[in-house]
Amino acid sequence: MGIISEFKEFAVKGNAVDMAVGIIIGAAFGSIVNSLVNDIIMPPIGMLTGGINFADMFIALDGEAYASLAEAQAVSAPTINYGLFINAVISFIIVAFAVFMLVRQINALKRQPAPLDPTTKECPYCKETIAIGAIKCKHCTADLK
Template sequence: MSMMGEFKSFAIKGNVMDLAVAVIIGAAFGKIVESLVQDLIMPVVGTIFGGLDFSNYYLPLHGQGTQLALVEAKKAGAVLAYGNFLTILINFVILAFIIFQMVRIANKTQKPKVEAAPVTPEDVILLREIRDALKNRP
């Protein structure tokens, strides 16, 4: 089979299409969670800690102070943007918790798989019938 034929066979499998849909929905869901964290949660957390904006927390690596906004500080030199990292970390924790809950609920709603009893081969059944017939013979 040619490489193009193999690719077509791979691409039209149901699992690949399901994965593509899941990635697209996951990206959209990630944006929703990102907005939730940046627009709703972090302002509340910032207010609790005295009205601070975590996205502008950084440590300059070039010796200047932290009076500049993060964007300006990055232009001036290298910085450790730990406030931005904190925001992304909270975003990840919330997203991971929501996905965990979704998987947990999905697992609870699935019916447990009942394994069928193994089917006895026909020749074994026939041999048992012969054995039983020989036992009952006078």
């Protein structure tokens, strides 16, 4: 029973729950980014490059010519799908940039405020701490003018 209770303790700890929520949100964010790339970004890029559909950019390794990737996959032809790889790289860049911006904002929130002006100083003679505006040390009675 020790392992089960240990696992329960681990599973309900804040870090494990936070990590699970992060993974779920990350997966949902990944699907949004994939849709953004495939449905919003790539069609205009394809139009600008003469109507090229990046999803249909592939090399058939069997030497045959296929009109589309779907046609090649329907006959189980071996293919190198470099168009899908381009889409994946663009998706990765978008996700990496979004994560960078998120971490940048979190770090900005964590930054420590600028230190306040000092209110004390050290006596040059006895090295005791005294008020910043003191003209005479209360410990060694030295003049600090």
